[in-house]
Amino acid sequence: VEGFIDNITVNIVGCYEVPAGKWISAVDRTPHHTRYVVSKLTPRLKREVRLLKGFLTGTETYGAEIRVGGFSGYLSELLIIHSGGFLELLKAASGWRPPVVLDIEGRLARREALALFTNSPLIVVDPVDKNRNVASAVTLTKLSEFILASKIFLENPSISFFTGGFMHKPHSLESLAEDRELFAVMFRIDEYVPPDVIWGELRRSAAGIKKRLELAGFNVYNYGIDERDGSIVLVFELDKINLPSRFVHRGPPVWMRDAIRFVEKHLSSPDTVAGPWVEGERLCVLKKREVISVDVLLKKWISQGEVSISKQLNEAFISSKMVAGWREVINMLGSGIHASFLARFLSSRPAFMEEFGRKNRLDRD
Amino acid sequence: VEGFIDNITVNIVGCYEVPAGKWISAVDRTPHHTRYVVSKLTPRLKREVRLLKGFLTGTETYGAEIRVGGFSGYLSELLIIHSGGFLELLKAASGWRPPVVLDIEGRLARREALALFTNSPLIVVDPVDKNRNVASAVTLTKLSEFILASKIFLENPSISFFTGGFMHKPHSLESLAEDRELFAVMFRIDEYVPPDVIWGELRRSAAGIKKRLELAGFNVYNYGIDERDGSIVLVFELDKINLPSRFVHRGPPVWMRDAIRFVEKHLSSPDTVAGPWVEGERLCVLKKREVISVDVLLKKWISQGEVSISKQLNEAFISSKMVAGWREVINMLGSGIHASFLARFLSSRPAFMEEFGRKNRLDRD
Numbered sequence: 001v002e003g004f005i006d007n008i009t010v011n012i013v014g015c016y017e018v019p020a021g022k023w024i025s026a027v028d029r030t031p032h033h034t035r036y037v038v039s040k041l042t043p044r045l046k047r048e049v050r051l052l053k054g055f056l057t058g059t060e061t062y063g064a065e066i067r068v069g070g071f072s073g074y075l076s077e078l079l080i081i082h083s084g085g086f087l088e089l090l091k092a093a094s095g096w097r098p099p100v101v102l103d104i105e106g107r108l109a110r111r112e113a114l115a116l117f118t119n120s121p122l123i124v125v126d127p128v129d130k131n132r133n134v135a136s137a138v139t140l141t142k143l144s145e146f147i148l149a150s151k152i153f154l155e156n157p158s159i160s161f162f163t164g165g166f167m168h169k170p171h172s173l174e175s176l177a178e179d180r181e182l183f184a185v186m187f188r189i190d191e192y193v194p195p196d197v198i199w200g201e202l203r204r205s206a207a208g209i210k211k212r213l214e215l216a217g218f219n220v221y222n223y224g225i226d227e228r229d230g231s232i233v234l235v236f237e238l239d240k241i242n243l244p245s246r247f248v249h250r251g252p253p254v255w256m257r258d259a260i261r262f263v264e265k266h267l268s269s270p271d272t273v274a275g276p277w278v279e280g281e282r283l284c285v286l287k288k289r290e291v292i293s294v295d296v297l298l299k300k301w302i303s304q305g306e307v308s309i310s311k312q313l314n315e316a317f318i319s320s321k322m323v324a325g326w327r328e329v330i331n332m333l334g335s336g337i338h339a340s341f342l343a344r345f346l347s348s349r350p351a352f353m354e355e356f357g358r359k360n361r362l363d364r365d
Numbered sequence: 366v367e368g369f370i371d372n373i374t375v376n377i378v379g380c381y382e383v384p385a386g387k388w389i390s391a392v393d394r395t396p397h398h399t400r401y402v403v404s405k406l407t408p409r410l411k412r413e414v415r416l417l418k419g420f421l422t423g424t425e426t427y428g429a430e431i432r433v434g435g436f437s438g439y440l441s442e443l444l445i446i447h448s449g450g451f452l453e454l455l456k457a458a459s460g461w462r463p464p465v466v467l468d469i470e471g472r473l474a475r476r477e478a479l480a481l482f483t484n485s486p487l488i489v490v491d492p493v494d495k496n497r498n499v500a501s502a503v504t505l506t507k508l509s510e511f512i513l514a515s516k517i518f519l520e521n522p523s524i525s526f527f528t529g530g531f532m533h534k535p536h537s538l539e540s541l542a543e544d545r546e547l548f549a550v551m552f553r554i555d556e557y558v559p560p561d562v563i564w565g566e567l568r569r570s571a572a573g574i575k576k577r578l579e580l581a582g583f584n585v586y587n588y589g590i591d592e593r594d595g596s597i598v599l600v601f602e603l604d605k606i607n608l609p610s611r612f613v614h615r616g617p618p619v620w621m622r623d624a625i626r627f628v629e630k631h632l633s634s635p636d637t638v639a640g641p642w643v644e645g646e647r648l649c650v651l652k653k654r655e656v657i658s659v660d661v662l663l664k665k666w667i668s669q670g671e672v673s674i675s676k677q678l679n680e681a682f683i684s685s686k687m688v689a690g691w692r693e694v695i696n697m698l699g700s701g702i703h704a705s706f707l708a709r710f711l712s713s714r715p716a717f718m719e720e721f722g723r724k725n726r727l728d729r730d
Contacts, residue, residue: 143646144618255462
């Protein structure tokens with residue numbers, strides 16, 4: 001049952017009332033979780049939980065959905081119960097080195113937990129089900145951001161860790177983007193797709209694009225994804241938006257039967273710039289590259305099925321708008337719903353860090 | 366004793382008259398070589414040797430000096446004795462796959478020869494001393510050029526294999542060089558240094574420069590060395606003559622003690638473009654690169670001792686003239702004694718291949 005109260009979506013989800021361990025549906029643990037948390041949280045700890053959730057929200061590490069890959073509400077409560085308070089947790093976290101294993105009820109040895117939850121950077125054994133990792137959604141990047149935020153907060157506490165967002169007026173987009181090698185992809189998805197599904201596909205597709213670009217000789221410095229009201233944007237920062245217009249094509253060793261055919265072919269080819277010459281035992285030839293721009297190349301590769309992007313998004317990517325060049329990217333995204341995402345991508349610096357830097361500069365002056 | 370007859374330098378070198386194997390000086394084998402060759406060469410084979418030497422000269426594979434790394438006169442004679450004729454040798458060579466072992470007198474098993482002369486792509490056991498490889502000077506590239514020239518000659522015999530050089534008027538340097546990412550180094554060496562010494566040092570230095578450039582992110586497509594009357598030139602063709610003006614600096618993992626110092630340092634640094642951000646467990650920051658041009662960078666690296674170039678040439682390289690850009694390289698080398706080297710480097714195509722390509726084009730039309 002789904003409804004709205006004051007613009008807030010309310011979901012009522014039914015579950016089976018079963019003893020711990022006899023789970024029938026995925027949500028049967030919830031009443032057990034509630035009972036466990038209620039039994040452990042004193043009024044003081046409840047306030048500490050609220051502090052932690054504020055900190056996680058402000059540092060953009062709150063939420064187990066795929067878009068975030070961060071800390072769920074239940075996980076936050078367990079972390080406070082385990083550490084005994086907000087500052088205590090941050091002190092512990094500033095000493096964490098992934099993989100981190102926390103087991104409030106002491107039901108698994110560290111070694112067992114690591115074997116059970118491989119590839120989880122953070123393992124928090126569920127007190128009501130030792131076979132479940134409450135932190136399974138937390139990515140290594142989000143865990144690391146939390147560790148870093150904890151370290152900086154302890155050295156330099158500030159309200160910006162709770163308020164988040166841009167504290168200060170950002171520089172103009174132009175001055176942020178100037179001369180940077182930017183490339184953006186934009187398309188719409190109009191039918192409803194659950195956020196966890198779409199974000200999973202976007203993440204996989206962006207990783208596939210990065211891989212294909214690097215295979216071709218581009219260096220992907222960083223990339224970001226934004227989704228707003230069905231409008232999707234991927235922005236990539238590269239070492240260059242054009243491949244070199246010449247490249248060395250390494251041919252067969254001279255002793256191979258087809259070596260002479262390689263020579264023949266490239267001698268008479270109009271896109272041969274120099275050679276063939278011999279380097280070691282191998283033939284080389286310098287060729288001219290006809291298509292060099294990342295947007296045209298990527299469109300071609302996607303059409304040819306050479307990019308590992310999710311099937312559901314394939315058509316959307318093929319008919320997407322792709323632009324290369326910092327001016328072109330600002331033209332496409334600099335005003336409108338993706339503008340603040342673009343500013344944040346160009347800065348690539350969490351709000352709490354911005355404050356830390358400002359403080360440092362003030363202290364020095 | 367050294368003298369001149371009609372502008373030809375004549376060296377008279379004394380040696381000990383010793384039985385084979387009882388060598389006292391390095392040249393004591395020579396009379397034995399002469400006796401062996403004279404005893405084996407019939408008048409027909411002598412003509413075949415002359416043909417081979419003409420072929421080697423025309424394909425620029427003749428000469429055991431380091432500048433060439435090719436076939437010596439004695440080696441040519443042994444190859445003809447071994448194969449029984451010029452065409453017979455070319456037929457055999459077109460089937461060679463390095464490492465190649467030839468042993469006229471059958472004194473070593475292939476396995477023994479390979480163990481004795483490791484890293485030699487061509488092993489020709491000396492008939493007067495089985496512990497000596499007559500072809501020890503032949504580089505893999507020169508051997509491969511010979512194999513390739515043999516293949517092409519057999520399919521498409523032409524006088525150009527013997528005449529060498531540019532058969533046809535080359536394109537203008539401008540049209541050859543246009544838009545190519547060229548970089549050149551020029552300096553003089555005025556004191557006399559034996560050619561094998563200077564060429565060894567130039568080769569090592571060029572390889573050291575290539576290595577340093579690639580470490581920095583340049584891609585070295587090809588390079589060439591020229592020496593004429595004490596004037597030295599190195600030309601490099603790269604994927605780009607400028608490094609990207611931004612680069613990602615990967616810092617420590619967030620859990621390291623100095624992670625927060627990394628954040629502090631780069632937040633307040635004026636050459637920070639974006640970040641720090643967290644990727645996986647690691648901190649990253651986008652930095653501005655102040656010096657991007659290959660000529661300025663290389664000068665700096667050489668001065669700082671970061672380039673593996675020979676000590677004797679270090680000063681010469683530091684005070685050398687370095688220019689980047691195809692127009693600048695043509696300005697420096699396009700007229701004068703290095704012009705024909707530059708044209709040959711830009712074409713990077715042996716003369717006999719040029720002819721092969723022309724023939725193919727004519728056949729087709």
